[in-house]
Amino acid sequence: MDVTGLLIVVGKVLFITFVVLNFGAIMTWAERKQAALIQDRIGPNRINIGGFKLLGLIQPIADGIKMIMKEDFIPAGAHKLYHTLAPAIAMFPALVGLAVIPFGPSFDAGGRHIDLQVANLDVGILFVLAVSSLGVYGIALAGWASNNKYSLLGTVRATAQMISYEIPMGLSIIGIVMTYGTLELNKIVDLQGEYFRLGGIGVLPKWGIFYQPLGFILLFTALIAETKRTPFDLPEGESELVAGYNVEYSGMKWGMFFLGEFASIVVVSALIATLYLGGWQVPYVHLTALPVLPRILLGLISFFGKVVVLCFLQLLIRWTLPRFRYDQLMDLGWKRLLPLAIVNVPITAVWLWVLGGFKLG
Amino acid sequence: MNPYLPVLVTFAAAFAVIGMFLFFCHAFGPKQTSKIKSDPFECGNPPSGPAHDRFAVRFYIVAMLFLLFDIEVVFLYPWAILFRDLGGLGIAEMSFFLVLLVGGLAYVWWRGALEWE
Amino acid sequence: MTPDLGHYLTLSAMLFAIGATGVLVRRNALIIFMSVELMLNASHLALVAFSRFRESLDGQVLVFFGMTVAAAEVAVGLAIIIAVYRSRKTVNIDELRQLHG
Amino acid sequence: MSAAIAFWILAIGAVSTALGVVLMRNPITSALNLVLSLCFVAGLYALLEAHFVAAIQVTVYAGAIMVLFTFVIMLLDLGQVQDRIGPPEGLVKAAVMGLLGIAFVVMVAKSAHLGITIPSTSGLTPANVARAGGNTRLVGELLFGPYLLPFEIAGVLLVVALVGTVVMAKREVDPRRRK
Numbered sequence: 001m002d003v004t005g006l007l008i009v010v011g012k013v014l015f016i017t018f019v020v021l022n023f024g025a026i027m028t029w030a031e032r033k034q035a036a037l038i039q040d041r042i043g044p045n046r047i048n049i050g051g052f053k054l055l056g057l058i059q060p061i062a063d064g065i066k067m068i069m070k071e072d073f074i075p076a077g078a079h080k081l082y083h084t085l086a087p088a089i090a091m092f093p094a095l096v097g098l099a100v101i102p103f104g105p106s107f108d109a110g111g112r113h114i115d116l117q118v119a120n121l122d123v124g125i126l127f128v129l130a131v132s133s134l135g136v137y138g139i140a141l142a143g144w145a146s147n148n149k150y151s152l153l154g155t156v157r158a159t160a161q162m163i164s165y166e167i168p169m170g171l172s173i174i175g176i177v178m179t180y181g182t183l184e185l186n187k188i189v190d191l192q193g194e195y196f197r198l199g200g201i202g203v204l205p206k207w208g209i210f211y212q213p214l215g216f217i218l219l220f221t222a223l224i225a226e227t228k229r230t231p232f233d234l235p236e237g238e239s240e241l242v243a244g245y246n247v248e249y250s251g252m253k254w255g256m257f258f259l260g261e262f263a264s265i266v267v268v269s270a271l272i273a274t275l276y277l278g279g280w281q282v283p284y285v286h287l288t289a290l291p292v293l294p295r296i297l298l299g300l301i302s303f304f305g306k307v308v309v310l311c312f313l314q315l316l317i318r319w320t321l322p323r324f325r326y327d328q329l330m331d332l333g334w335k336r337l338l339p340l341a342i343v344n345v346p347i348t349a350v351w352l353w354v355l356g357g358f359k360l361g
Numbered sequence: 362m363n364p365y366l367p368v369l370v371t372f373a374a375a376f377a378v379i380g381m382f383l384f385f386c387h388a389f390g391p392k393q394t395s396k397i398k399s400d401p402f403e404c405g406n407p408p409s410g411p412a413h414d415r416f417a418v419r420f421y422i423v424a425m426l427f428l429l430f431d432i433e434v435v436f437l438y439p440w441a442i443l444f445r446d447l448g449g450l451g452i453a454e455m456s457f458f459l460v461l462l463v464g465g466l467a468y469v470w471w472r473g474a475l476e477w478e
Numbered sequence: 479m480t481p482d483l484g485h486y487l488t489l490s491a492m493l494f495a496i497g498a499t500g501v502l503v504r505r506n507a508l509i510i511f512m513s514v515e516l517m518l519n520a521s522h523l524a525l526v527a528f529s530r531f532r533e534s535l536d537g538q539v540l541v542f543f544g545m546t547v548a549a550a551e552v553a554v555g556l557a558i559i560i561a562v563y564r565s566r567k568t569v570n571i572d573e574l575r576q577l578h579g
Numbered sequence: 580m581s582a583a584i585a586f587w588i589l590a591i592g593a594v595s596t597a598l599g600v601v602l603m604r605n606p607i608t609s610a611l612n613l614v615l616s617l618c619f620v621a622g623l624y625a626l627l628e629a630h631f632v633a634a635i636q637v638t639v640y641a642g643a644i645m646v647l648f649t650f651v652i653m654l655l656d657l658g659q660v661q662d663r664i665g666p667p668e669g670l671v672k673a674a675v676m677g678l679l680g681i682a683f684v685v686m687v688a689k690s691a692h693l694g695i696t697i698p699s700t701s702g703l704t705p706a707n708v709a710r711a712g713g714n715t716r717l718v719g720e721l722l723f724g725p726y727l728l729p730f731e732i733a734g735v736l737l738v739v740a741l742v743g744t745v746v747m748a749k750r751e752v753d754p755r756r757r758k
Binding site: 006010014016017021070071072075076084091099118119122146148150156164166167174177178181248252255256326327330331335342346 | 366374378390430443444
């Protein structure tokens with residue numbers, strides 16, 4: 001058994017777990033600060049350690065401690081096991097979603113080739129789809145086990161919404177797979193390091209977004225709907241359903257639903273950055289030609305910079321748009337996104353033929 | 362090294378994190394139950410009606426359509442990988458399939474299974 | 479000892495037998511249906527095992543088609559179960575014996 | 580060695596959850612056990628280097644077909660319905676079936692000659708598959724080559740199922756039936 005190799009793997013896994021959890025926690029702070037900014041308020045600013053407030057950045061820690069100290073309440077008539085299992089299942093996809101996403105360029109160190117990607121699977125992107133399709137059970141169990149009719153209503157809405165948007169999600173990725181001809185995310189990122197050439201000079205990086213502007217919008221919309229955030233937060237519509245599937249949850253179990261939600265924002269951003277924005281590639285900089293240290297640093301900064309921008313964009317959407325009505329939500333999924341995602345396939349075929357990457361004969 | 366080993370390690374880390382959270386909320390919180398507290402929460406009103414009612418079959422239709430379209434999406438993945446190699450033949454093969462897909466969607470739409478309100 | 483074809487086939491047979499037992503002894507139509515899926519799944523496992531040890535991928539393509547058929551079958555089958563439930567208010571197959579000779 | 584450990588863990592998991600499907604009284608528990616069983620079998624597929632099949636097993640089987648089952652159990656409110664194996668004759672039947680099942684498994688195990696190898700037909704060992712572009716790509720080449728006709732027929736089958744289910748459930752969507 002290759003002990004060093006295993007240690008490297010464990011290190012990478014710890015890194016992505018750390019990143020997802022901390023990004024998720026910081027997102028709760030960022031969301032409240034940004035909401036405050038938009039609504040002309042101050043936002044969290046009271047928590048301090050020895051007088052240092054750090055812009056309220058300590059708030060997530062205080063929230064975490066608070067949630068741990070709260071009662072873990074299981075209502076009478078609830079199914080105890082499933083009530084506990086539900087937040088665990090709901091959080092799981094967000095925690096493992098980053099496993100196949102390359103977050104930096106590969107490098108050689110100590111006679112060993114190291115990819116900054118936890119697992120390079122043959123099915124690549126399908127792994128993300130497979131894992132995220134299991135998240136539905138967390139929501140379904142939460143409502144079913146709570147013995148509360150509002151929970152059940154929220155659950156039914158949430159599951160119907162999640163599965164409805166899974167179709168356009170899977171379909172819009174097809175365009176990317178057609179363009180790059182592989183499911184492996186590291187190869188997709190490598191191919192995005194090339195350039196569209198005009199007169200022999202690379203003018204535009206071959207990023208997915210330039211091949212697939214429509215696909216980008218479709219996937220982004222579908223993924224925001226998958227995270228169940230405003231404007232797609234009908235499952236939690238406070239004013240209609242009390243709080244939806246998590247009514248009967250308290251303390252850290254409730255926190256797990258929300259940490260999972262924020263963590264899935266991070267996973268969504270990472271996925272979009274990888275598929276459409278070149279992953280860790282920096283435009284016009286040939287990263288693989290640089291020495292090891294600047295290569296890794298630039299790659300990491302590029303990748304996580306894109307992730308932060310996309311997270312910020314999602315927060316902006318959350319505080320700008322009002323909630324849909326349920327029929328509008330379903331119409332958007334089935335009557336707008338799905339036909340558009342289907343049309344995207346022939347459009348991609350024609351586009352690739354025009355660009356010359358594809359021959360009919 | 363087997364490519365699934367890192368996946369297993371990731372799963373293990375995820376289970377550890379989840380287990381830690383569940384343990385925390387079980388171990389540190391107070392435990393005080395009362396009759397009223399255990400009632401289903403309906404904004405303070407006394408709970409009314411059964412908690413597990415049957416719900417509209419429209420949701421079931423959505424799940425059913427999802428299943429069938431999901432399969433069709435999965436059909437497209439191997440084709441998308443081979444798209445550049447298959448050339449015109451691939452286009453012809455998939456056109457037939459896509460026409461079927463669109464036909465199915467059009468039928469469902471026409472029958473009103475996508476109408477919500 | 480690396481698992482070989484015999485191990486996979488035996489496992490597949492066990493899953494199949496469990497599924498068949500479920501079909502014959504349970505009375506809830508939904509659980510019977512799930513047991514059928516279990517049997518189908520067992521046969522898929524045998525196909526994939528054969529495909530691996532014969533070193534050809536045809537078995538996997540068959541499994542792919544098998545899943546398609548399973549999806550179509552489940553969608554229609556569950557629609558039938560719902561329709562039956564709506565008219566008879568039960569999914570217990572002992573109480574559904576109108577077609578009993 | 581590690582393959583053997585993985586096999587035994589996955590096999591024991593698959594069999595015990597399969598038993599859960601058949602023995603548990605609550606339909607929701609049965610459904611969840613089946614989801615787990617399917618995931619364990621997906622793990623076995625991955626162990627057998629059938630990556631694409633493993634991925635769609637989770638996406639389609641565990642993530643779509645079983646969601647439909649769960650939905651129906653919740654829809655018909657069957658979660659509370661406790662289904663018994665049955666009166667004494669049911670138990671006798673269960674015992675007979677169990678014995679027959681065990682006999683079947685023993686028969687397969689004996690005739691499968693643990694340790695037998697069968698001749699390779701096209702030499703697609705995992706290493707060769709990886710060299711030729713990966714499992715998903717090769718499955719695709721079969722699917723859009725020799726298996727093209729079944730592929731298109733499967734497409735037709737799906738549309739037929741789509742029409743069938745909509746027709747079956749259509750009465751429910753009728754506006755007059757709405758509250």
